[in-house]
Amino acid sequence: MSHVTTFKKFTEKDFGITLPKSVILQEHESVIRVYSKTLMMLKPSGYMGFVAGKVSTKGIEVKSEFIQMFGTQATKNIIQLNERQAKYFVESEFVEVIEDGVGLRIAKLGNHTLGIGKLKDKKFYPDFIGKGRKRVENSISP
Amino acid sequence: MDENQFKDYLSTFTDADKVLSTEIKPTIRINTLKIPKEVFFKTTKLKLKPTFYEFGFYSEDENSSRLGATWEYFLGYLHTQSLSSMLPSLILNPKQGDLILDAAAAPGSKTTHAAMLMQNKGAILANDVKWERASALFANIARLGVINTKVTVRDATKLGILKYFSKAFVDAPCSSLSQPFAYKKFTPNLSYELSKTQIKMLFSAYDSLKPGGELVYSTCTYEKRENEEVVKLLLEKRAGAKLTPVSTELDFSHDSGLSEYGSEFKKVARIYPFHFHSEGFFIAKIKKG
Numbered sequence: 001m002s003h004v005t006t007f008k009k010f011t012e013k014d015f016g017i018t019l020p021k022s023v024i025l026q027e028h029e030s031v032i033r034v035y036s037k038t039l040m041m042l043k044p045s046g047y048m049g050f051v052a053g054k055v056s057t058k059g060i061e062v063k064s065e066f067i068q069m070f071g072t073q074a075t076k077n078i079i080q081l082n083e084r085q086a087k088y089f090v091e092s093e094f095v096e097v098i099e100d101g102v103g104l105r106i107a108k109l110g111n112h113t114l115g116i117g118k119l120k121d122k123k124f125y126p127d128f129i130g131k132g133r134k135r136v137e138n139s140i141s142p
Numbered sequence: 143m144d145e146n147q148f149k150d151y152l153s154t155f156t157d158a159d160k161v162l163s164t165e166i167k168p169t170i171r172i173n174t175l176k177i178p179k180e181v182f183f184k185t186t187k188l189k190l191k192p193t194f195y196e197f198g199f200y201s202e203d204e205n206s207s208r209l210g211a212t213w214e215y216f217l218g219y220l221h222t223q224s225l226s227s228m229l230p231s232l233i234l235n236p237k238q239g240d241l242i243l244d245a246a247a248a249p250g251s252k253t254t255h256a257a258m259l260m261q262n263k264g265a266i267l268a269n270d271v272k273w274e275r276a277s278a279l280f281a282n283i284a285r286l287g288v289i290n291t292k293v294t295v296r297d298a299t300k301l302g303i304l305k306y307f308s309k310a311f312v313d314a315p316c317s318s319l320s321q322p323f324a325y326k327k328f329t330p331n332l333s334y335e336l337s338k339t340q341i342k343m344l345f346s347a348y349d350s351l352k353p354g355g356e357l358v359y360s361t362c363t364y365e366k367r368e369n370e371e372v373v374k375l376l377l378e379k380r381a382g383a384k385l386t387p388v389s390t391e392l393d394f395s396h397d398s399g400l401s402e403y404g405s406e407f408k409k410v411a412r413i414y415p416f417h418f419h420s421e422g423f424f425i426a427k428i429k430k431g
Contacts, residue, residue, distance in 0.1 A: 022263075036262050036263065040265075042292050043306075044294060046293050046294035047294075048292050049290075049292075050289065063284075065284040065285065065287070068176070069287040112185075112213070114216075114217070
């Protein structure tokens with residue numbers, strides 16, 4: 001099974017994410033990128049869309065940006081955070097949660113899809129979030 | 143230039159006192175690729191005031207300088223972008239079937255705005271000359287949920303692509319005289335050197351357009367050598383290149399190009415801070431014959 005198929009099946013099975021038909025996943029330089037089908041019109045080579053994740057011998061990695069964009073309708077494996085927990089989460093620090101289990105989970109603050117993290121021993125570890133995106137002070141209504 | 147010299151310089155073509163005394167208001171663009179405008183306003187606590195553009199808003203928060211540290215920014219619901227710099231995308235008017243070149247794309251404000259206007263359909267080649275700058279472009283593309291864009295890192299003065307794109311942006315590197323204190327670093331020689339790069343970028347992007355294609359050339363400087371002069375040279379050297387009016391369906395106030403370049407330059411826009419409390423800009427729209 002190709003890495004792209006593995007990634008797609010994982011996000012479908014574990015989160016209930018169905019990608020629109022207008023969207024393509026493709027592996028390039030060992031990461032999986034997500035882009036619009038219409039981008040195929042553009043011939044010069046370059047970096048398509050943005051990074052959705054990675055499949056390697058270490059397992060499956062899903063990026064928060066992919067989940068923010070396509071995980072809003074996810075139906076499974078979601079952890080609701082409160083605002084205090086959410087601030088820790090986006091600062092790339094783990095938060096203690098009541099959920100049991102092990103594996104990747106989608107983080108939400110109310111209706112807002114924050115990203116993805118790993119749950120283990122009731123601790124929720126966020127996917128790395130870029131430096132420029134770590135500070136969150138102002139609030140939005142969850 | 144010192145402050146007095148800058149004032150004298152500005153006075154040769156505009157009201158220098160008004161330019162220098164007008165407050166620049168921070169603005170944001172709501173990113174409809176991530177959230178519909180109505181839903182955004184149901185959730186945000188930011189104090190926002192409408193502008194002439196339906197998705198552009200003045201921020202009236204006391205901490206406007208910290209807009210990049212809000213949930214709205216983190217989630218990609220908004221992009222901090224000057225109102226003036228939203229205009230090139232609106233003037234280029236990208237459509238869903240377009241193939242678009244953004245010759246100097248980083249940090250990606252115009253690329254991501256065009257993608258939003260195209261609702262992630264069509265295709266944009268977002269190029270920048272430096273990897274360091276492209277990293278900001280990658281980050282904004284991912285944060286704002288843009289998937290109709292391909293990023294390249296090439297020298298835009300020699301793209302070597304002919305008759306391919308339907309539309310193009312050239313937001314050229316410039317002496318940035320509309321930015322605070324940039325006049326301190328300004329020298330005629332600096333401007334001359336920049337203009338050489340601008341000319342090459344503009345010609346390269348123009349040549350990459352299909353016949354009938356359209357290009358928006360913009361800078362954030364007031365210097366005519368980097369604005370009207372660059373555009374005039376293209377009009378002289380490329381038969382069929384024509385200026386078209388920058389006016390869109392939007393009603394935004396602006397000055398015309400400098401009259402010394404002729405009536406044709408009434409079609410370009412010079413934006414000064416006093417027009418709508420945003421940074422100074424020069425914008426020209428060129429159609430390929």
